């Protein structure tokens with residue numbers, strides 16, 4: 001029987017650098033994760049590609065998938081739906097591969113209820129001034145959207161203690177190393193638990 005993969009959830013406020021850090025992790029050496037592409041009803045930004053950055057769907061299409069039980073989790077964030085398609089995550093974990101989700105806090109908490117043995121990592125900014133300057137600097141959102149995201153960010157940062165780990169994204173390379181270290185240690189922990197069970201069964 002194949003050992004099920006690890007579900008890794010990277011979460012944190014918009015603009016903290018989740019996407020930047022996740023891409024750097026995937027490009028770095030010694031990692032082998034599958035990225036779960038999310039679904040959203042928000043408009044496509046310049047440079048985004050369907051099926052690479054997101055699966056872009058209408059509200060009606062998204063709601064049909066929710067009703068059909070096809071989302072592992074979903075949330076309404078700043079007026080749009082965002083969610084994780086269930087089948088891809090389940091099938092990939094069943095194949096023994098680790099799956100990486102990059103999602104906001106409401107969704108992460110829903111995943112935590114369903115997948116207790118996932119690894120939940122909160123990426124935090126050095127401070128709120130830096131967070132705002134990152135969102136502004138990215139140049140993808142209007143001022144009203146930025147203000148809305150900053151308000152949501154404050155509530156999200158209050159949820160940090162519900163995660164297994166908090167990682168500061170001060171410098172991308174450092175955040176990448178910290179997250180890789182966490183995942184490696186989680187793998188060792190899981191391997192130790194399995195080893196203990198096998199030993200117990202043999203001794204029965």
Ligand SMILES: Nc1ncnc2c1ncn2[C@@H]1O[C@H](COP(=O)(O)OP(=O)(O)OP(=O)(O)O)[C@@H](O)[C@H]1O
Pocket residue numbers: 012013014015016017018019020021134135137138169170171172
């Ligand atoms: N450690 C860092 N130092 C300085 N700038 C950073 C750092 N990490 C990311 N950034 C920059 O911050 C901006 C936001 O990053 P990114 O889009 O990766 O955030 P995000 O958390 O994925 O946002 P969203 O959740 O809205 O998709 C980008 O312009 C990125 O280059």
Ligand SMILES: Nc1nc2c(ncn2[C@@H]2O[C@H](COP(=O)(O)O)[C@@H](O)[C@H]2O)c(=O)[nH]1
Pocket residue numbers: 012013014018038039042073074075077082083084102103104105106107108
């Ligand atoms: N609950 C979920 N949140 C998600 C998912 N995919 C992305 N996100 C988060 O939404 C916000 C806004 O994203 P943006 O691309 O519009 O800037 C951000 O925090 C993302 O991490 C998902 O599948 N489920």
